[in-house]
Amino acid sequence: MKKNIFLFPLLALLMVACSKVRVAKDLPDLTTPEYRDSVRSAIAWIEQVAKEKADSIRKVDSLRNATGGGPDPDDLRFKKDLLIGYVEVNNRAFKNVTCFLDEEGKPVIDLALMFAPNININAATGKPIITYNRQVTATINNGYLRYVQSKGIKVGMTLLGNHDNAGFRNFRTLAEATDFAQHVAMEVRRLGIDAIDFDDEYSANPSWANSESFTMVVSEIKRLLPDKFVMCYIFGGASASSWNGTRIGDYADVGCSAFYPQTPSPGVAGFPVNKLIASASYTYGGFSNVEQSMASLKSGGYRGVMIFDVRGVAGFTNFFAPYVKGMKGKTLTVVPGCLNATENDDVNVN
Incomplete structure (x- = not known):
């Protein structure tokens, strides 16, 4: 050597x-x-x-x-063959992501996303803010984010609309988008998380909603969080959004499909193929011939795969194993006695 x-x-x-x-x-x-x-x-x-x-x-x-080093291959912003797990913390144990290891004892999930804090209008100011329900608050306060990070897994949160005018399509000016982005950046820094994800669902659609808004927000988020991994669901206003000749894919690190199973088409929302993530779910639908499908994704230049709704129930491990094998080339092992199969509103509260 x-x-x-x-x-x-x-x-x-x-x-x-x-x-x-x-x-x-x-x-x-x-x-x-x-x-x-x-x-x-x-x-x-x-x-x-x-x-x-x-x-x-x-x-x-x-x-x-x-010095010929190139990008850091362990930095999420550049890492290939990503395996991202979403956890529905309202009724799934966030710590379950730490139970899945390869044969060398290393985590197979690169990024665990807490799904999902909401965005709502602050009645006092009229501005959109991040809101945390009881289960999300408990996940944070009980130290589960830090615990998962301590096991070598990056942690982030998804922001989701919540049936009012707080929406990623609803910023009328760059100043409004910047104001919201500053708020998000403060929360990301406060929580000490590694990633932020946007899901444009369940927001109201007021008369001032516009196609520039979402791209403005993501551009400002990335400006304020250059060291963090920025991800977007390609759903709602994401695909059609553009601003000053740019699109969401010009700023976000990756974009993923919002249906299961699905592989996004190169160019959607401005994302090149090497910034695109396929999606699958044990709950809602997975790929057939999984190992072959993952191999095809990798040979096609795709960045990785997202598994929505990581669970501790019997059956999930068998579902998950071929994704690990196909994407990582590793054999999935599960830490004995680690998985929490409880699925209720208090699973992250207690």
């Missing part, structure tokens, strides 16, 4: 570059009156973080490219 004479200088440079990620102060508690009285400083802080993260990423990427 050839030695890389650039290794030690590169490591030193990367350490310097990564130190730029540090920020001047800790994220403020978003629930206190002190925070609410200092919205301007909080916004300035989140903008500062975004700039420092973007500067650091550019420097690290430049150093890696200069």
